[in-house]
Amino acid sequence: MLEGIREFARALKASRYAVALTGAGASTESGLPDFRSKTGLWKGIDPVSLISMSALRQRPVEFYQFYRMRFSHLWGAQPNPVHKVLAALQREGLLKRLITQNVDGLHQAAGSPDVIELHGSLRECACLSCGRTFPSQLIDVPVETAEDIPRCPECGGILKPGVVLFEEALPPDAIEEAFDAAMKADLFLVVGSSLEVGPANQLPAVAVQQGGDLAIFNLTPTFLDSRARWIFREKAGQALTALAEELGISV
Numbered sequence: 001m002l003e004g005i006r007e008f009a010r011a012l013k014a015s016r017y018a019v020a021l022t023g024a025g026a027s028t029e030s031g032l033p034d035f036r037s038k039t040g041l042w043k044g045i046d047p048v049s050l051i052s053m054s055a056l057r058q059r060p061v062e063f064y065q066f067y068r069m070r071f072s073h074l075w076g077a078q079p080n081p082v083h084k085v086l087a088a089l090q091r092e093g094l095l096k097r098l099i100t101q102n103v104d105g106l107h108q109a110a111g112s113p114d115v116i117e118l119h120g121s122l123r124e125c126a127c128l129s130c131g132r133t134f135p136s137q138l139i140d141v142p143v144e145t146a147e148d149i150p151r152c153p154e155c156g157g158i159l160k161p162g163v164v165l166f167e168e169a170l171p172p173d174a175i176e177e178a179f180d181a182a183m184k185a186d187l188f189l190v191v192g193s194s195l196e197v198g199p200a201n202q203l204p205a206v207a208v209q210q211g212g213d214l215a216i217f218n219l220t221p222t223f224l225d226s227r228a229r230w231i232f233r234e235k236a237g238q239a240l241t242a243l244a245e246e247l248g249i250s251v
């Protein structure tokens, strides 16, 4: 039995408006590389120089090659226990809002409805000229020269992955919804996020300021650990599986 999980399960059942925020750690158990760890995606790459609007316009070949590598990880990835337990908690009405920093769509693949995607989605792409969106398969093509760069089938404009790039604003609707949820939360779960990236890392802080209780499921410390009522240092999938068992919920 995981220490503290019984008490947390009781608090979750008693909560009025529980909200969860997930980060890269929620998807590492699906085999998707973490962005910031030493073995993560950005090892050896300066992200600011490549994963940005200016790189898309000035170095599109490298840009698309990088995203093709990301797609190669994405298509085979399956939801893991983190995604499945959170979807089950939503089904049971125990989790009212789910916010993610991830762009892999694995929460939806696990059956989660209404996911607030703060950083967009890698499963879509959008035309910079006409704004139409398409499935990302359209931009998962070999790009060797500037001629190979995928174009909008409607207007010929440049296609961009549906994720938020550097030099781009976060989607305002998602930000507003996320902060609205954090304001209402009487219980806030941080799952697989080391809370290093803003403004997402302000969401649990807002919840705590409003009097909400904080539970952190993360392998490494975060800047809000001292404000958390529960900290589970296990792999998030293990801790959430223990939670589901304690609640008697089948996943």
Ligand SMILES: [Zn+2]
Residues within 6 Å of the ligand: 127, 128, 129, 130, 131, 132, 152, 153, 154, 155, 156, 157
């Ligand atoms: Zn277009």
